[in-house]
Amino acid sequence: MNNMQWTPIGSEPLPPPLPPTRVDFTGNRPEFRKLVTKGAVLELVTLGFYRFWLVTDIRRHLWTHTAIDGDAAEYTGRAKELLVGFLFALAILVPIYLAYFLVGIEFERWQGFASAPLFLAFYAFGQFAIFRARRYRLTRTVWRGVRFWMDGSGWAYSLRAMLWGLLVFLTLGLALPWREAALERYKMQHTHYGDLSGDFEGDGWTFFKRGWWLWLLSPVALVIFPLAPFFYAEFKAREWRWWLDGIRIGGVSLSSELPHDAFYGLYWKVIGWWTLLSMIFAAYLGGATMLVVRLTGLPAEQVFGPENGAGSIPMLVAMVVGYFAVALAVNIVMRVYLQRDLWAKVLETVEVYNVAAAADVRGSGQLASALGEGFADGLDVAGF
Numbered sequence: 001m002n003n004m005q006w007t008p009i010g011s012e013p014l015p016p017p018l019p020p021t022r023v024d025f026t027g028n029r030p031e032f033r034k035l036v037t038k039g040a041v042l043e044l045v046t047l048g049f050y051r052f053w054l055v056t057d058i059r060r061h062l063w064t065h066t067a068i069d070g071d072a073a074e075y076t077g078r079a080k081e082l083l084v085g086f087l088f089a090l091a092i093l094v095p096i097y098l099a100y101f102l103v104g105i106e107f108e109r110w111q112g113f114a115s116a117p118l119f120l121a122f123y124a125f126g127q128f129a130i131f132r133a134r135r136y137r138l139t140r141t142v143w144r145g146v147r148f149w150m151d152g153s154g155w156a157y158s159l160r161a162m163l164w165g166l167l168v169f170l171t172l173g174l175a176l177p178w179r180e181a182a183l184e185r186y187k188m189q190h191t192h193y194g195d196l197s198g199d200f201e202g203d204g205w206t207f208f209k210r211g212w213w214l215w216l217l218s219p220v221a222l223v224i225f226p227l228a229p230f231f232y233a234e235f236k237a238r239e240w241r242w243w244l245d246g247i248r249i250g251g252v253s254l255s256s257e258l259p260h261d262a263f264y265g266l267y268w269k270v271i272g273w274w275t276l277l278s279m280i281f282a283a284y285l286g287g288a289t290m291l292v293v294r295l296t297g298l299p300a301e302q303v304f305g306p307e308n309g310a311g312s313i314p315m316l317v318a319m320v321v322g323y324f325a326v327a328l329a330v331n332i333v334m335r336v337y338l339q340r341d342l343w344a345k346v347l348e349t350v351e352v353y354n355v356a357a358a359a360d361v362r363g364s365g366q367l368a369s370a371l372g373e374g375f376a377d378g379l380d381v382a383g384f
Contacts (some may be wrong), residue, residue, distance in 0.1 A: 020153075020255070022353035025344050027065035035061060036335040040328050046180065058335065062343055063141065069355050077140035085136075089129075107330040127158040134187065141191070146361050152190030160186060173215055178204030184243065193249050194361035210238045229271055230346070233263035238279025240346055251357030258349045266337045266345070271334045281326045288318040 039054030056079040063075035100118050133156040138148040166378035181204040191198035214235050223233040237260050242257040292315050 005352050016066055020353045021355045023347045023350040023352060024067045024068065025065055025347045027061060027340065027344065029340065032061055032340045033060075033332070036332050038332045040335075041076060041333075044324060044328055049083070052086065053079040053080075053307045055082065058339065059137070062340070066347060068143065068352055070090070071144050074142040075140055075290075076142060077137070081136075090156075093125070095369045107311055121227070122163060124158050127161040128154040129189070130161075131157040138191065144358075144361075146194040146363050149192050150187075150190055153345065154211075157183070157186055175204075176215075176237065177207035177211070180204070180207060180239070180243075181246075184246065191249070193358060194363050196250030196358065196361055197265050198250075199248040200246045201248055207239070207242045210242060211219070213234055214238075230264060233267045234260055238264045241349075244346075244350060249358070250361075251354050253353045255351050255353065256349045257351075262345050262349075263342065266341055270333055275331060277326050277329050277333075285319065288315065288322070292318070355356045 035057055037051060039057065042050040043054060056075075056077055059077065060075045063073040064071050089343070093107075096118075110192060129382050131152070135150040135152075136149045141148045161179075161183060162173070164182060167175045182203055185200040188198040188200035211234075214231055216233060221227040237258055241256045241258040244254045244258070247254045282350070
């Protein structure tokens with residue numbers, strides 16, 4: 001007798017889903033600190049122009065030490081692209097500043113009215129810059145030899161951001177979760193990895209449920225300062241987790257178990273360093289004042305007086321040197337804690353599901369210009 005068993009075609013059991021893939025960050029902290037310290041000094045020497053090279057080096061460090069399924073990302077952006085984009089943006093922004101300045105001189109009584117459209121124009125440019133800067137960074141990001149890219153309109157995004165911003169203002173911030181969801185959905189639906197299209201499944205209601213009590217208690221945090229860093233760190237952690245859970249690229253999805261208190265230590269370390277540097281700066285000014293008083297023989301109150309040119313010039317030089325030294329140190333602290341350490345804390349909680357869906361991808365898309373990054377620098381809204 002034939003005891004062979006057979007299974008009807010189409011009824012085979014499905015294979016179990018593959019376990020999620022962890023994201024590994026292997027960046028060396030002392031190496032990063034050395035990079036940003038050297039870069040900050042060169043920024044000071046070059047009056048800020050080295051920032052384009054420093055930003056490029058920072059991104060290259062973060063990208064190349066971030067690996068998914070054993071393969072690290074690659075950042076192909078160049079500092080000269082950022083510099084050219086910044087100069088083009090200045091060519092557009094400077095006439096706007098100049099026009100406002102002339103209006104303020106010629107029509108002094110209208111200056112207050114002129115500030116409203118100027119603010120709206122800069123806000124619109126800022127949102128345009130955020131979208132275009134993201135497009136630039138994506139087109140310079142490569143994983144497994146395939147480039148990310150982005151389509152869509154920066155001005156369409158800016159209009160959406162302005163309308164949602166108005167609604168947030170009218171609702172005293174209550175509509176913020178829905179604004180974030182709508183803008184992230186627009187960005188992700190125009191994001192691509194090769195021929196895979198992105199999407200965002202996060203919704204405003206989910207975000208609202210995670211942080212409604214922060215909105216309710218935010219006035220208290222504004223009055224009681226020690227609570228403000230906790231509230232902001234709490235909000236950012238919940239926002240990061242919500243954002244990561246909503247990302248989709250083709251069949252690939254992300255999830256994060258980022259703790260709600262993940263950023264407490266980072267923000268308080270920054271505040272601690274800022275307080276310590278402020279105290280050192282105050283002690284430095286006191287010592288410089290005593291030195292000038294001893295050298296000139298003038299009373300301390302006259303050292304800062306405009307009538308005492310000989311004594312005020314050395315003091316002014318000492319103040320400028322001390323200010324730039326403190327700014328340099330704060331710059332390093334911010335980049336170490338709120339860029340590198342924050343990046344590492346977030347990535348160590350991220351899992352990638354169905355990464356095999358990105359295995360057979362064809363390259364697509366074109367490189368974007370760095371004009372958006374230039375606007376971001378000119379309007380001080382630059383990010384990663």
